[in-house]
Amino acid sequence: MSKRDPKPEVLRLEELALLVKSGDIKLPRFQRPFVWRKTDMLKLLDSIYKGYPIGSLLLWNSSQRLKSERDIAGLKVSDEPTLYPTSYLLDGQQRLTTLCGALFWEGGALNSMWNIHFDLESEEFIHAKISDSVTTYPLNKLIDTTDFIQQCMKFSHHEKGRIFTGRAERLLRAIKDYKIAVVKIGDMSIEEVAPIFERINSTGRKLTIVDLMMAATWSNGFDLASEIQNIQESCIDLGFNGVSEPLILRSIAASADLGINKDDIQKLRNLSSVELSAASSKCRKAIISAINWMSVELPVRDASYLPYGLFFTYVVEFFRIADKPGVHQLAEIRTWFWFTSATLHFGGASTGDIARDLTNIRDFSTGARSQLFARGTIDISRLLYDKFSLKNASSTVFSLMLLSTQPSTTLSGKVISLEAAGEKNSKLFGRVATRGMGDINIGVVLDPFREQPNLNAEPDVLAEHLLNKECMGAVKNGDGDSFINERSSVISTVVERLTDCQTTYNFESIANGFLDLDKGESDEDL
Template sequence: MAAHVGSRLSTATPYIKDLNTQVRKGEIKVPQFQRPFVWGVAQALDLLDSVANNYPIGSLLLWRTADKLATERNIGEFKLPETEDLTPTDYVLDGQQRMTVLYSALGAEDEGIGFSAVYDLEAEKFLEEKPGERPLHHFPMRWLYQTTKLLNFRTALQSHKNADLLQERFDALIEVFSGYQIPVVTLRDLTIEEVCPIFERINSSGTDLSTFDLMVAATWSKGFDLNEKVEEISYSLEPKNYGEIKGTTVLKCLSVVQYESANRERVIALRGFKGSPDKMDSLVDRTRKALLRAVDQLATDFKIHSLSFLPYEAHLVILTYIYANNPNLSAQALRRVRQWFWRTSFSERYRGAPDDFVTRDLQAIKSFVLKGEDGSEETFGTGLTNAEIKKMVFRKNNSRSRAFILALAKNNPKNLTNGNTIDTSEALSVYNRKQFHHIFPEAFLKRTAPGVERSNLLNFCMLAAADNNRISDRDPKDYLPELIGDLGLHADDVLRSNLMPTADEYDYTMAELGTFFDARVDIVRREIFRLCSGAH
């Protein structure tokens, strides 16, 4: 692959003036998937200063292809001319912000829109051009390649009291900008399949570039916009609090429904629908319905009211595949879905798993859930041992942390302070760590046992932020017996709902972190085993 691409990779070092000419002619464009121009004035001035000092400013990466991509983004605020359909176009994959500054500051019309800069020959620095009268020693950078205006400025500069010094500085400025060359790497006539892996690795600007963005641009036409199809699906999920679903996730869902694969090659194959909008509409409708059923189960069965608490993207993709193939699951199939979900969550099966791994699991899901074949539940993992549970630490992006929170929510927890049932749909609608309470408060442990891990999962339960503040940093030996006394006959029920030992099973007046974990771990392990067995 590398050698194949390398044979169609060219490098050049054009002058800034020549690059700007290509931009002005519409030969270089910014594809739709790129973010808008976001650089501030300070960043733009720093770039010009780097050129003036002959510092390297990085290379540009272009993709030359005769395929016309969606190019709603021009260069900054500048509307560029259309090119003939058969004329190859260079699309900017990396370097849009730098190219925009160079075109706006050096290539645009004098009174054109966008960033405009002057060089202060006295202070020897670049400034943003402001409306009003321009001082004699301020050179408008947009005159750089306009010979007549450049010579007129130099002539006028002779009347300055420091004419000789400023003209020397001016000549040096013109020389460095006129001779400055920028490394440009051009990928020539590569297919979208070849460009995607290159494109996905580009992150010099801190932008999250993805196959989805490239797919949107590569499939765009006046009669078909993949982004609109994805937005249609996202919009339908908004009432269920899943509207923030990523475009790449939707593409994978479309792909598993159509091809039984989440691999990049099959995702890219979806562009074949560009010429068949009716078929794409049908696929989008089928996927949307399956996604809605998947989200319904995630919310009602697994208490996942937001993507923030979904252990893995793979869970939504695979669940969509299941419901696309069987919209009305039997009780046995639902039990098997639960087994698969909890086992993969607690075993961290999809941690760092590539798409081809998820794709292979689709076949196991087809056998286990859709066909009801026996003996494959162990494929997805098993329950945890006491030792493994004791080592688990609360981490926002960790599947075991999320699964533990969901296990708590499944148990319909009641508030430790008053016995009221906690609204888990509200607590789990958006990630907020304040909804989760350290049974042994962080501040208390920091004060009494500074070397101990304070965020073990066994040290957490669900509790509203206001009640969390009420407990503050108190010693559990004090506040827990007090709360148990206030709860009276309901105390055992409230403690069980939080997967905590009852007052008969554990003496809270003698509560210590280690003994509490020993008493709680068996309760948590049994609940994990129950869920991994497919219990509702």
Template sequence: MKQPENQSKKYATLFADIDSGRIKIPQFQRDFVWDKTQTAKLIDSIIKGFPIGTFIFWKTRERLRSIRNIGNVELPEPPKGDAVLYVLDGQQRITSLYAVRKGIILTRDGESVDYKDLCVDLALMPDGEEEVVLAEPQEGKRTISIHRLLTGSLTSFLKSYSEKELERIEVYQRRLTGYDFSVIEIADYEIDIACEIFTRINTGGKALTLFEIMVAKTYDLERKFDLQERYDELIDSEGTAKDLEDANFETIPPVTILQCLAAKVCGSIKRGDILKMERDAVVDAWPVVVGSIFSAVDFMRSHLGVQVSRLLPYNTLLIPLTYFFICQSKAPSTRQVALLRQYFLWASLSNRFNSAVETKIETDLKRIDAIVREEQPSYDSEPLRLTVEDFRHRPFIATDAFCKAVLCILVAQQPRSLVDNGIVQIDNSWLKVASSRNFHHFFPKAFLKKRGIDWRDANRLANIILVNADLNKRVIRARAPSDYIKEFQEKNPDMAKALSSHFIGDPAAFGILVDDYEVFITNRATELLKTVDAQLLVERPVA
């Protein structure tokens, strides 16, 4: 790796390189131009000969997602094959100076900001203590705009200014155009190293995400590919195409989509492998991966009970399921459905992705390869052994993968309203916390508290059912199960069917009629375990 090279550049050279496309501003941050007041102080410092900090450029033949225009000025693309200097430090300074030189008009918070307003007070000497650069002309003061100072002709100055003012204009011009801008140029660094430098300099230690780095790296102007824009459209196309919001999967984060891409391109989601992905490979893979993501989402909704993305035990689970549909475009067979469900429950109920996600996914992609071949993957090295106690005593935590997997089983059962047997509606906005309107403690916590049972014991997973919001908050509240179930039975002649959809059997056998909490918990935990065991066991195909 080469050592950084210290240089200096004059004003004209610096901005000629921007005009030619040789210097580019990577699009890592939105506020890439200072406001007029900050810019006025910057130019005042240059006129006074003060140091304004060093520009750090990354010299590379990589093509990154970069700022395409500043206000009304288009920034050209560099010639093919030429090295580009990406600004890692000094973005705001260099773009602010450029905005003044070009007389750019920007829109901020709905208001136009004209950088031609910046001007020099011709009544002041450049080396005085007062700031000679104003953010805009002031009444009663003789000024010249910085833009005109740098781009105007001597003839136009002669017509407008006195001899003394012309002398000062000449001094200001000379100070600006003769200023030596300090530049450090680094070359032959990998993109992740360059981004680390950018992070340390610009964001106070907050690292650029892997997705942000790959957005920059995979940008392709000719093929009109912008990973950030494609991700935004995938989440919400605003009615122009199929999107994840329509499927209630709008909470899938960008890194998960990136990892789905990586599973296709390099069979790995390790950071180092993702950073090595070539731009063309990513662009080529995008439509295939997006189609497979939609297939995976449809599969989860149809076969796994994941009706909305907040029910997904791990966002990571989208990766192997998407990979399955990348490998196989046709609908899964009955055996493959069973094997995929088995994998989904095994990974979720074992809390598999609480750690070492990258390594585990690499292993699991091989398991998916086996499922594509309709073979039973091996789980012998990581067996899952569940007992009724795992369901009896497990606390209900809405964000826990085990709990979410059980909720998915409940949803797949198509839980019905205890009042009228209508299907319970599940919504992402209601599933953020354990106090969600969709979650109901069959034995209400307030009721159990009166019986001396604390909230921890009341908040067991086996005590949770899914209901519509109004039933939970307005009807049941703190009533005893024997009380509200008796009332609902009078309204709902098919109560047994409704209870069964929640894995609840005969009210008497389940202790409901006598409000026996422990009998209810034990019986329901047993029913949940039976269902899980049945789905984890996939019969061998008949020879």
């Protein structure tokens, strides 16, 4: 069958459900989880009972050995060895899962979503609230002939027994004989199938590089989904959150001595299960080391506070290679973090830039180079004067600078709990600037209570908030220009200390409209 010549067929619903149960139709791991609500399930069954159309299914007939679910709706599918080519379900998961769950449910909790009955009085599908009602028919007793006969016998002596039996028989025929269009596409690669899946998927969910690699790298000895989940759980156990699947996948690729751009990550498919397991193990160990270091040195306890996910990848790679890093190396990594953050270094990085930075971090980790960047003069205008929004990288950097001083109280004197600052949250920050200067970064302070600041706060309290008496005097006098000049000077001094660089800045060059261009790096950038 040509892959460009889809083959339509018409199959009975019972046949399709049995093919899922036997494992002849597989649900690939890159499918979304079952998300239908109970009402959605009941509406589907009602449509089938009434003979309404429920749409077609799409199957992919493929020789590729992809990770597929062995548990669908709590139903253990056959573990018989698969004969290839086999059929993967691309469209229709929610519908077939509903049917398999209802028809093959093995019993259990009364409130299970699969405990679906047909009300013989009203001819409606319901989620049963009692276990042994004479007037309802459990769908998991429908397909097997013996079960069907025994179930009908339960209401044979009921005054409406004949009516109930007739309705049960109608239900059986409706389910068993319902026909549905099934379109099969030929043996295409997973990259060719991806856009088809994306287009027909009712949610419009795009397949990510993680989805593709989870499917493409699966073997009997390796499960990428489980490896990533285990690493995420290790991070959470350390009190570090927000480490996404794409971040981990990129570090696994680096730990396999590959690059970290999309094309490089795709090369994971060429590795054996032994090589993939080894890379994942190295990655997990390096991530734990990187998290322990970041939690103390930056401090960062949530990946959302990293302006760019690329830094996470690079620091993990550093700890993978530099098993016992020296004091100088650790200090350089810390300085490099603040340099790349203050300069928005990774914003708009090309594949070439990413590859060069990866080479540099690897050379630095082995001792082949002593510095990660050349010291010089850096422009921090964006860091100072961008409009404050934690959706952009410059404000994320600024907020992290405010947190890095670990202030004990707000400017109004209230005690600050830094535990609440673990996840990036704009509600943790207030404004101290004068009116008319806009909501720009340097007008922001750490203040989850949003109270009027004490303009006569002690110098040590002001220093914890990266302010001085001159800043507060400008606020008191409503002098926006003086505040901008004074706090810019304070921040630039801190940045120079953190980056080992000289700084320059110019408010006038970006004052019109305040820049808000760099949104940082999202998982979709992978």
